[in-house]
Amino acid sequence: MNSDAPAIVEPLPDMGSSFESVNYGLRPNKTVERRLIFDTLTQLSGPMKLSEYRYLGLGAILFVDFVLAHRGLGIDDLVSIEYESNAARAQKNAPFGCIKVLPGDASVVLVNGSIDLGSKRTIAWMDYDGEADATTIGDLEVLCTNLPVGSVILATVNAVRANYKSDEAAANLGDSLKKTFGALAPDPLPKKADSMNGFPPVIAEILMTHCIRVVQKSRSSEISFVPLFDFVYKDGTSPMVTIGGIITDQATREIVSGLPTAGMFTSLSSQPVELDLPILTPRERLILDRLLPSQGVLNPETIKDALGFSMRPSLTESYRRLYKFYPTFTETHCVS
16 A cells, blocks of 8 residues: 555545545544544543443444444444445455444434434534534434433544535525524625635534534533544545534533543634645654644744745644644555
8 A cells, every 4th residue: 555645546436425536544633633543532431331332333334433333432332323235345355243334324323213312421522524403403402402411422524625515595605504593694704715725624614513503402501522632634636624522411421521632623603624634755744743742833944944845834833732642554465
């Protein structure tokens, strides 16, 4: 495998899932996002007894987050929802015998009785391929309404501005968002909301606000949804947004507030935490690592002298903050 770039493979026809065209195990920003999320969950693992939880997600054929949940958190109850057309292949690729694949659309599976959501604390990561829509909102409402206190809910969606098109009944972006998301759509829209970089925070705010409101309306006054994660990242050309939080009572809030990472990865109604890491060869990474750790911004001239080329300051700063989480990809050969 080439460790310098995300691996792209030829898509298979008519399968309807993005894992057919992109190897999701080899995206540096997505990998760092996973590590930040699971590092935080690991901090919760002891006091919250996460090994007794259910992990619910959309594993596709690689099950990367399922491996982290099982090996890192000790969770043995693993459930993956897959489209009917992909379910058999997903089950064949399940890395552990404790993974149960449920065929069907998530919006149907979540309400048809296949999963007793209220019976067990759950980490649910709805890692969608496409944009947020009414179905996304509905799935999150089901989870926020039915999962027990202590459950963690995450959602990842595509945040490409062009995918949220206005139609004949929506003259502009604001009208289009109101048609899809109703009262969740910000009014007025933030400045630059209609731009490539300004749009992802709008989608993040809609999803996070929705989770907070659903828990407020459906639970007692002591129960709330506490934000934990608010990321925007891009591996390739498509910005993606991930939001997440935990359903809490007073005791759970005290545990969460004591986390070393409390508040580090979320900024509701502001800019999400941007994961914008450079694509580096193993040698370039080694060179940069020799300059770290550093408490301040790395000097651009120092970077240029060390690497032999200039690097955009935002990339350098992202790497300085997150280099410990940067993935290492190696090529292996099987000899028969």
